[in-house]
Amino acid sequence: xxxxxxxxxxxxxxxxxSFLIHSMPAGSRSPTAIVIDQLVKENHVWDGLPEPRDxxxxxxxxxxxxxxxxxxxxxxxxxxxxxxxxxxxxxxxxGHQVIKAEGVRGLASYVAPxxxxxxxxxxxxxxxxxxATTRQRDGMSQGDIAAHFGVSVxxxxxxxxxxxxxxxxxxxxxxxxxxxxxxxxxxxxxEVAA
Numbered sequence: 001x002x003x004x005x006x007x008x009x010x011x012x013x014x015x016x017x018s019f020l021i022h023s024m025p026a027g028s029r030s031p032t033a034i035v036i037d038q039l040v041k042e043n044h045v046w047d048g049l050p051e052p053r054d055x056x057x058x059x060x061x062x063x064x065x066x067x068x069x070x071x072x073x074x075x076x077x078x079x080x081x082x083x084x085x086x087x088x089x090x091x092x093x094x095g096h097q098v099i100k101a102e103g104v105r106g107l108a109s110y111v112a113p114x115x116x117x118x119x120x121x122x123x124x125x126x127x128x129x130x131x132a133t134t135r136q137r138d139g140m141s142q143g144d145i146a147a148h149f150g151v152s153v154x155x156x157x158x159x160x161x162x163x164x165x166x167x168x169x170x171x172x173x174x175x176x177x178x179x180x181x182x183x184x185x186x187x188x189x190x191e192v193a194a
Contacts, residue, residue, distance in 0.1 A: 005060070006189045007070055011179040014187055015078065015094045018071035023096035070187065077181050081174055085110040089170035092131045104131050111166050115159045122149050126159040130167065 008014035062070065081087045088110065091103025104127045112123035125145045129137060142156040149156075182188040 006187060007062075008074075008182070008188050010188055011175045011182050014074045014182055015090055015178070018074035019091075019094040019096060019099065021068060021071040022075055022099070073185065074182070074187065077178055077185075078174070081177060083170070083173070085166075086170045086174035086177070089167045090174050092127070092167060093171055100131065104128055107131075107163065107167055107170075111163050114162055114166070116155055117149065117151065117159075119149070122151070122159065123163070125149070126156060126163050129156075130160050130163045 008017060078087055078090045081090070084106065088103045088106030091099050092107050093103070095101075095103050105124060108124040108127035109120065111127070112120045115123055115126070117123075122145075125140065125148070129140055129142065129145060132140065142153050142160065146153045146156045179188070183190050
């Protein structure tokens with residue numbers, strides 16, 4: 001039986017899940033996991049428990065490798081967006097580790113000429129401040145950036161706001177472009193609005 005339901009809820013959801021799965025190692029199930037699954041089934045460990053609620057991701061009927069292939073297709077579509085800054089925005093927002101770093105650096109280069117200092121390293125620090133997690137931002141506060149570059153905290157705050165504003169606009173443009181492609185590929189529903 002073939003499942004014709006879309007895999008993802010919308011373009012943003014497709015990007016989030018795909019970049020997350022892409023960041024995880026590909027691999028087959030370990031022999032230990034197979035034995036545990038067999039023992040769980042034989043001993044009816046999960047019998048009587050309520051059915052899990054519906055997932056927002058529809059991987060029904062797909063093998064783990066097919067799931068990775070769907071996610072690779074999503075990432076390939078991001079990599080083929082016509083505007084490099086849109087690609088960088090998606091990578092900075094959804095990427096992990098090396099991919100996120102590539103996006104952050106790309107956005108910093110794109111936005112640097114629009115900042116008051118125009119200095120690439122300043123733009124890079126501000127970009128990391130915007131896209132880093134709270135834990136990653138430790139030691140890279142706006143005050144730390146201001147002291148490092150000898151500028152006011154308000155200049156850093158303004159630069160971060162500029163970075164955030166441009167990233168948001170580029171991300172929105174990327175989602176608009178990707179939504180149609182994802183709909184055509186059956187990854188998201190035709191009724192989904194961008």
